[in-house]
Amino acid sequence: MNLKQLSQLLGLSQTTVSRALNGYPEVNEATRERVLRAVKETGYRPNKAAQRLATGKAGSIGLVMPMAPGHQSDIHFGEFLAGLGEEAVRQDFHLVIMPSDPDDEVAALRRLAISGNVDALFVAYMRAHDPRLAMLKSLAMPFIVHGRSFGSEPDYPYLDIDNETAFYDAAKLLLQLGHTRFALINGPAHLDFAIRRKNGVVAALSERGLTLSKNCVSHSLMTDEQGLIAMEQFLQMPERPTAVLCSSTVLALGAIRALNQAGLKLAEDISLIAHDDELPLLKPENFSVPLTTTRSSLRAAGARIAQRLIGTVKEIGSYPEHELWKAELIVRASTGPAPR
Amino acid sequence: MNLKQLSQLLGLSQTTVSRALNGYPEVNEATRERVLRAVKETGYRPNKAAQRLATGKAGSIGLVMPMAPGHQSDIHFGEFLAGLGEEAVRQDFHLVIMPSDPDDEVAALRRLAISGNVDALFVAYMRAHDPRLAMLKSLAMPFIVHGRSFGSEPDYPYLDIDNETAFYDAAKLLLQLGHTRFALINGPAHLDFAIRRKNGVVAALSERGLTLSKNCVSHSLMTDEQGLIAMEQFLQMPERPTAVLCSSTVLALGAIRALNQAGLKLAEDISLIAHDDELPLLKPENFSVPLTTTRSSLRAAGARIAQRLIGTVKEIGSYPEHELWKAELIVRASTGPAPR
DNA sequence: CCCTATGTCCAAAGCGCTTTCAATTATGTA
DNA sequence: TACATAATTGAAAGCGCTTTGGACATAGGG
Secondary structure, three states: OOHHHHHHHHOOOHHHHHHHHOOOOOOOHHHHHHHHHHHHHHOOOOOHHHHHHHHOOOOEEEEEEEOOOOOOOOHHHHHHHHHHHHHHHHOOOEEEEEEEOHHHHHHHHHHHHHOOOOOEEEEOOOEOOOOHHHHHHOOOOOEEEEOOOOOOOOOOOEEEEOHHHHHHHHHHHHHHOOOOOEEEEEOOOOEHHHHHHHHHHHHHHHHOOOOOOHHHEEEOOOOHHHHHHHHHHHHOOOOOOOEEEEOOHHHHHHHHHHHHHOOOOEOOOEEEEEEEOOOOOOOHHHOOOOOEEEEOOHHHHHHHHHHHHHHHHHOOOOOOOEEEEOOEEEOOOOOOOOOO | OOHHHHHHHHOOOHHHHHHHHOOOOOOOHHHHHHHHHHHHHHOOOOOHHHHHHHHOOOOEEEEEEEOOOOOOOOHHHHHHHHHHHHHHHHOOOEEEEEEEOHHHHHHHHHHHHHOOOOOEEEEOOOEOOOOHHHHHHOOOOOEEEEOOOOOOOOOOOEEEEOHHHHHHHHHHHHHHOOOOOEEEEEOOOOEHHHHHHHHHHHHHHHHOOOOOOHHHEEEOOOOHHHHHHHHHHHHOOOOOOOEEEEOOHHHHHHHHHHHHHOOOOEOOOEEEEEEEOOOOOOOHHHOOOOOEEEEOOHHHHHHHHHHHHHHHHHOOOOOOOEEEEOOEEEOOOOOOOOOO
């Protein structure tokens, strides 16, 4: 069933049927209903390829999926993708993904853009001075960045959470509890969010004249395995930290295992605050000791980005160039006064 | 730059240029070269949407990505996707993904199919009596299944590894080493591969008159966390197993951590064989005790599936309905004679 | 030398939509 | 009653490609 057949069946022109379907105002409501009913009955679906050709819109947003070691297993990416996908499905858009080696991302992005299969791009895992930005800006195709690129001019649309403030606040809380020896189990050092989170901690500490020594910061993939390793190392230090910040509840999972193995008690011997991306598998309140967290939904961010991207493509609604979401500091049981 | 402009520039008809580009035989070689050169110079790229409309082929293959708890973090899926993607990129195809709740997969698959954005489908994570099969078969769109569906007629195209034989062989090896008390750390119980792997083990054991008791089989997500938990439970049994099979090196990672914590020695106290999907992050030879494994590349399987799907769409080459890959049994240091 | 193959190339007809431009009818307004 | 205006609807022209059905040479066969 195509438009022509449908319109003949209704005794209308293709024009009118098309307009009725696409919500144009200049069509009689009675007619529109008749059309809509016929669509239901016949199961008519417009041919996407034809729509694309006629409108120049592909109806899909593209993203490059980092695929090589170091990224592929990232549970956070999956969660974010779920948000993107949710919204995309709702708006009948598609996600076109191009898997790529992280070293080849700029080229992959370009290929995706000129392939003509997407009308907007999305990128994540921003790094400091990210080379993809220049490429994206040269492309004349809408895009949004999740995160920011430390050190680059903020002249690109992004949605990010205020990592700096989140970790500043978290550190501040721990300082107020009397802690002075801090450690940070962070994500990969080159990623923007990791840089900002560290900066947040450093800023809070320096207000009290404290510093965060290099060996009290761990940078790694955000797996529980890595969390465990990092914490084990901290515990072996002569003056071990009493306040630990984690960039993810996944890292926290491993870190806490290390604590347990060492026979240490959360909140009593060591206070821990983790950033909670609201991973459904890993709710901070379900930890044996409920975790104090800075919370911000990764899935919601994904959905919002999809919404903005699709809105831009459809040319409905306009959006602020930048969105910076505040993370919520939620105090649970993993934080307590510094031991003396 | 479009076809029309390009052909005018060359003083040829669109027909000829189109034919030259698509490798039709009825065009003079000299002309073809001239065209190809012009394409290089002008950077002409055919408009995908127009091609799609004219040919009816979308140039992309679709898959539903399980997104809800229980799947989203699956490192194995990422690896498989990398294979799919690699081949897709090579053939200038796209991957269109539709994220979906696992409970909603049938509907998601249908939406994807009728969206007109893909011309072939791929599904994985096959379950016993998988309901998606009936839907796929009703769809008149090429598809391939990774894995099989236990209990369903094998009247659908699939690519699978011979899980049963792989685990049969692995169990056999352990039997020859004198082991009699077996345990299996398996994937989710409803998944086909898990069923077959268990069957393989059971078959090998029953040849010696042995059985695999229910509490010696663990079914869970294939994370190292789960591997650790499973092994811990096995170790608490009065007659603890001496031979353990793991459905993934990821599970093995956790299992071995449990062993270490219990002060047990791999190969000496407990022999372990894991299935190795060749995850780049987790090479069995890099374990502190190199792992005996059954090996089969998940990435290669992904690439092969993409190749078949794309080949079918392009109508080049024909493929066997079924491919069953043998896994390789590779003996390393994690297996040894049964302790007495 | 005529006729049939064979090799090349082209005009034009779609593919199934959207959208411009125009026509037609209904609705007010003076 | 006549005319401007708004409300509906249609015809037809693309969008950029593929492909069918010839056209026109040139070559080979008798």
